[in-house]
Amino acid sequence: MILKYDESKCVECGFCHRVCPVTVSIYDEPIKKTAIGTPEEMGMESDKKIVVDTEKCIWCGSCSWICPGYTLELIINDEKRIPLVENGSLPEFKEQVRELEDGKKIRKVVDGSIKITCEENDKKILESFANECATGALSPGKGEIKVDEDLCILCYKCSEAAKKYGKIDVKVFRDRFMEVRGEPASVWNAISERVLGKAGKIKGIISRSQNKLADAVMRLMGKEEEELT
């Protein structure tokens, strides 16, 4: 099995990190580390935007299922596959594709809203902040940051970046997934909670074997943990 990653398409939106059912070493945050994320999130040395911990990965394909940039592909026996969609555990999205200025295709996977509060007037700082956006949805105005809501994929990249800018604050509200086809299995609820940012505090999880969501996903794929170690 291979998880192919095309970095040229990656918009660093972080959805893969949030959807991954593997949870490693969580103490006081909803999600601290999964099997995929930025090198910083994963505590790994790399010059890539996104890295995978192949020792922890359970090859479920959830990250390629959600990836808004069509960046990830799970290859099993030379075929592109998403086992959790094939067995009906996850639904397929009704595609909501947008084309970015550089020609990249991106799709919206969640619906909701974004609120930007701006007290910054410095043009250079406003421009620099607008450039933090994953999709080019932000542009600087006069003492404000404008959002093209049609292009915004509600990815938290700008809300994280805003922490470095004293006079700009961003709140992203993910209300629901975009329309999907089919009836998903119960694992969907847990995955929804993670992606929509509604996961509660989970304490004391220190290994994959204690991770109920990853275990549930493996059962849905008809696998036991021993097969993957």
Ligand code: SF4
């Ligand atoms: S979900 Fe896709 S586009 Fe977003 S950070 Fe992960 S690999 Fe990159």
Ligand code: SF4
């Ligand atoms: S294939 Fe599944 S376990 Fe592996 S990184 Fe992607 S979401 Fe995580």
Ligand code: SF4
């Ligand atoms: S405006 Fe913010 S939340 Fe929307 S796509 Fe850009 S970085 Fe992501």
